[in-house]
Amino acid sequence: MTEQVTRATFDEVMFPNYAPSAIIPVRGEGSRVWDQEGKEYIDFAGGIAVTALGHSHPTLVNVMREQAGQLWHLANIMTNEPALRLAKKLTEKTFADRVFFCNSGAEANEAAFKLARRYAFDHFGPEKNEIISFYQSFHGRTLFTVSVGGQPKYKEGFEPTPKGITHCHFNDIEELKSLISDKTCAVVMEPIQGEGGIIPADKTFAKQVRELCDQHKALLVYDEVQSGVGRSGTFFAYEQLGVTPDILTSAKALGNGFPVAAMIAKDHVAQSFVFGTHGSTYGGNPMACAIAEAVIDIITTPEVLEGVKKRHDLFVEGLNAINEKYHVFKDIRGMGLLMGAEVVEQFAGNAKAFLTAAAEEGLFVLVAGPNVIRFAPSLIIPEEDIKEGLARLERAVAKVLEANK
Numbered sequence: 001m002t003e004q005v006t007r008a009t010f011d012e013v014m015f016p017n018y019a020p021s022a023i024i025p026v027r028g029e030g031s032r033v034w035d036q037e038g039k040e041y042i043d044f045a046g047g048i049a050v051t052a053l054g055h056s057h058p059t060l061v062n063v064m065r066e067q068a069g070q071l072w073h074l075a076n077i078m079t080n081e082p083a084l085r086l087a088k089k090l091t092e093k094t095f096a097d098r099v100f101f102c103n104s105g106a107e108a109n110e111a112a113f114k115l116a117r118r119y120a121f122d123h124f125g126p127e128k129n130e131i132i133s134f135y136q137s138f139h140g141r142t143l144f145t146v147s148v149g150g151q152p153k154y155k156e157g158f159e160p161t162p163k164g165i166t167h168c169h170f171n172d173i174e175e176l177k178s179l180i181s182d183k184t185c186a187v188v189m190e191p192i193q194g195e196g197g198i199i200p201a202d203k204t205f206a207k208q209v210r211e212l213c214d215q216h217k218a219l220l221v222y223d224e225v226q227s228g229v230g231r232s233g234t235f236f237a238y239e240q241l242g243v244t245p246d247i248l249t250s251a252k253a254l255g256n257g258f259p260v261a262a263m264i265a266k267d268h269v270a271q272s273f274v275f276g277t278h279g280s281t282y283g284g285n286p287m288a289c290a291i292a293e294a295v296i297d298i299i300t301t302p303e304v305l306e307g308v309k310k311r312h313d314l315f316v317e318g319l320n321a322i323n324e325k326y327h328v329f330k331d332i333r334g335m336g337l338l339m340g341a342e343v344v345e346q347f348a349g350n351a352k353a354f355l356t357a358a359a360e361e362g363l364f365v366l367v368a369g370p371n372v373i374r375f376a377p378s379l380i381i382p383e384e385d386i387k388e389g390l391a392r393l394e395r396a397v398a399k400v401l402e403a404n405k
Ligand SMILES: Cc1ncc(COP(=O)(O)O)c(C=O)c1O
Pocket: 048, 103, 104, 105, 106, 107, 109, 138, 139, 140, 141, 190, 194, 195, 223, 224, 225, 226, 227, 251, 252
């Protein structure tokens, strides 16, 4: 018999590093989710930008079932067909020639930062080891990734952290010019900062970063863990910036919720990961790769990618309409279906109040930092769910305003 568990069980048996809401979802279909009490929610969160094809997508369920009956795991002592097919697709659809598989965004970034250092070591010597990244960036929770990430709170108390990392203000090319040198092995950036508050890179800035990297023989690493796999409206966001990175990391939507991640790179860079330099037990396992292959097949269709742009416009229109009535947002921004609404001064530091009120109204949204309500729904969310979700959001906004009168 299955034991009855509730939210209180969390406080008894789980580490206190998360503070989950009172809701325990038990079932999802498309962009709708139901909790233990049978209450229905519309999902504008997608996990955190993960379930890009919604919940229980029938094709993905079938692929998973089929693969589960065939082969789960081998370890990297042997390769497998789903991994090879997925790697071929990733290289055909991007700038990259080679792929390394792992299981999470942090792990992909850890691999990318190690590769950048190793490449510089191989080609220029041990002195060229400095990494530049940006304030407010987020790259994961391993010790290396919290150190490269630009939010000090994530490394506090975990020092000593890896050395040779400098931070620069995002979209500030003059500052980057003053920091970059021939000792720089990599510049790391998110094309649109996610956790940092949904801040897109300026196109000119992105191009100038590429030029500076070329001048100093530094690699350009794009963290597309959140922005990738269709979320921006193109397969990866770099395509819209007109800039090609040397290394790119992907996770989140790649498996639609099944843990899988990838680091992809040009061949000459990938060659620095010679046999024995890096690895992962689960990385590239057939289950994860079969699912990711199906995800890519669906997401890279023109129908889905064009649908992202259409849905983006619906969101912006709906958010503007709410704002005209209630004047709660000072900025509405983003790319594709990664959008943020920055709250006005009155609610600065308290974007979370809208998330809580939205959940009460039957809607999942996210925050990105203290001031931004974030939306990262399924890329194929039905139009009627967008409309209904926005109606619930409007009720939530009215409620927060009423409570703060
Ligand atoms: C841009 C970016 N990089 C890396 C990560 C870390 O990914 P994971 O939680 O899968 O390790 C995240 C997660 O939010 C992210 O948004």
